[in-house]
Amino acid sequence: MGRSVAFESPLERDFYVLLDFDEAVLSVEEQPLQVTFTRSDGSEGTYTPDALVHFVPEARRAPELYEIKTRQDLREHWSDLRPRFAAAIALCRDRGWKFRIRTELGIRTRHLANVKFLRRWRFHPVNDIEAQRVLNQVRSCVDPSINELLSSLSPWPGGQGALAATIWHLVATRRLKTDLSLPLGPDTRLRVAAPQLDAEPHEREVAV
Structure with a gap:
C-alpha cells in the first residue's frame, strides 16, 4: 500500500x-x-x-x-x-x-497484535458477491458477533471456513469495523464502516 x-x-x-x-x-x-x-x-x-x-x-x-x-x-x-x-x-x-x-x-499493545493478525488477510482473495452478502447481513443486524454472523449465513459448519476468511478480509480492508483494543475471535462484534465522504480519496504512502 x-x-x-x-x-x-x-x-x-x-x-x-x-x-x-x-x-x-x-x-x-x-x-x-x-x-x-x-x-x-x-x-x-x-x-x-x-x-x-x-x-x-x-x-x-x-x-x-x-x-x-x-x-x-x-x-x-x-x-x-x-x-x-x-x-x-x-x-x-x-x-x-x-x-x-x-x-x-x-x-x-493488543491493538498491535490485532493489526498484525489482520495484515495477513488484507490481500486474501474473496468473492465479491459473497463479500456483499456478508456486508448486507451485518447491516441487517445490530453489531453481530462473528459467530452469530457465520450461523446466520451458513448453518452448515462445513461452509463457514470460507465465510470466516471473507469476514477477516473485510475487517482488514476496513469495510467492517470492530474494537481493536479487544481480542479478536468468535465473539468479536462487527459493524459496517461508514461511507467515506471524500470526493477525491487521498493516496497514502505508508507500507511495511
Whole structure:
C-alpha cells in the first residue's frame, strides 16, 4: 500500500505497522530532518528524529514528529537525550507540529497484535458477491458477533471456513469495523464502516 519505509529496530517496525493501519495517516517521512541542539558542555550537536507523520485533512491533526525508544533506552540515556528532545520540541512549536516519544508501552499493545493478525488477510482473495452478502447481513443486524454472523449465513459448519476468511478480509480492508483494543475471535462484534465522504480519496504512502 504505497512505498516501504526504513527502520532501525523491531520496535520502530511495529510502530510503522500501526501507522500502516491508521486511516488518519496520509504519509510518513522516516528520519525527516536534523535538529541542532546544545549539549550540557555548551557544544552543539545534531539529532535526527525517527519519523514525521502527516495526516489526512479530515483528521484535523498537525504533523507529528516521532522518536521511538525503549523505556530502558530512555532511562539509561536520558541525560544525553533530554537536550535533543528539548530542541525537537522547540522546532515543532515553531512549525506548528507536535513532538511525540513512543515506547513499547504505547506500541506493543493488543491493538498491535490485532493489526498484525489482520495484515495477513488484507490481500486474501474473496468473492465479491459473497463479500456483499456478508456486508448486507451485518447491516441487517445490530453489531453481530462473528459467530452469530457465520450461523446466520451458513448453518452448515462445513461452509463457514470460507465465510470466516471473507469476514477477516473485510475487517482488514476496513469495510467492517470492530474494537481493536479487544481480542479478536468468535465473539468479536462487527459493524459496517461508514461511507467515506471524500470526493477525491487521498493516496497514502505508508507500507511495511
